[in-house]
Amino acid sequence: MTYSDLVNAWIQELNIYPSSEAETLVNWLLEHHLGLRRVDMVRFFEKDTLPSGLIHDFERLKLGEPIQYILGHGPFYGREFEVTQETLIPRNETEELVHLIIKENPGIGNKILDIGTGTGCIPITLFLEMKEAKVYGLDVSERALEVARRNAKKLHAVVNFLNCDILSDHPAISELDVLVSNPPYVPQKDQSEMHRNVVDFEPHLALFVPDEDPLIFYRVIGEKGKSLLKKGGRLYFEIYEKAAKEIKELLEKQGYDRVTVHSDLNGKERMITATWN
Structure with missing residues (x-):
């Protein structure tokens, strides 16, 4: 069996995903375990020498577990972040949000707070990409904060992480230039519309809100x-x-100015910005 034969066979088995996505996942898993780039694997691949851990991880992938949890890390804004099942997996839409913040706040020494920080990907990236930013990240989950702190240490970012339930506590921070959040926002009733690998594996605490008050975190x-x-x-x-x-x-009723909805690269309305005056 050649490398291409194995990839094609596994794509067929990974039928819970569209074939193009399945191909990406299979190649990602093989590259991780074999330590070779795809072009090298085609030349040097030997099926008889596949590590046992690779087969085990492929079985997890077939059950719908996200590959980032299987590998223990995922990409975000050109860097690798540790992820665990205590944290959401960083996504492309959040990269776009971060890029918007960087573009709109080019000054030196911005004071920034991220609410619901998870892996810490937002504040860590902002610290590394902006000039002399003073950055904070808070989360209700202490286990998520442990992951965020490890990511900050690994990536040499200085971020002050705080344990805080934003629904009941008020952060002891003021005079922020930027307040950012990717809060829970999916109503419970919409679970059936989501892919099983999200609902079955990602933390519901960071995903879902009550049907009777879906805007609770935004409010x-x-x-x-x-x-x-x-x-x-x-x-x-x-x-x-x-x-x-x-x-x-x-936000307009709360008194914010210049409230603007932004679409992501897929044309979906996924970001909103506002100014406090």
Whole structure:
């Protein structure tokens, strides 16, 4: 069996994903275990020498477990971040949110807070990409914060991580230039519309909100943001595409200016920005 034969066979077995996505996952898994680039694997591949861990991990992949959890890391903004099942997997939409913050805040020494930090990918990236930023990240999960702290140490980023339940506590931080959050926003009733590898494996604490109050985090963070942000400070949210209009109206009623909905590269309304004056 050649390398191509194995890839094609495993793509067929990995039928819970579209074939193009399955091919990417299979190649990613093989590269991780064999320590070779794809072009080298085609030349030097020997099926009889496959490590046992590779077969075990492929079985996990067939059950729908995200490959980032299997490998223990995932890419974000050109860097590798540790991920565990205590954290959400960093996604492309969040990279776009980070890029927007960097583009719109080119000054030196921005003071930034990320609420619901998870892996720490947002504040760590902002610290590394911006000039002399003073960055904070908070999360209700202490286990998630442990992952975030390891990521910051590995990537040589200085981020102050805090344990805080934003729904009941008020961070002891003020005069922020930037307040950013990718909070839980999927109503419980929409679980059936989501891919099983998200619902079955990613932390529900970071995903879902009550059907009777789906904007709870946007409302609370928006309200607390008025005392956290300095005059002219900017609020950045990743949002549920189905709720863009409602979130925009909510922030306008709270007194924010220049409330703007932004579409991602797929044309979906996934980000919103606002200014506190």
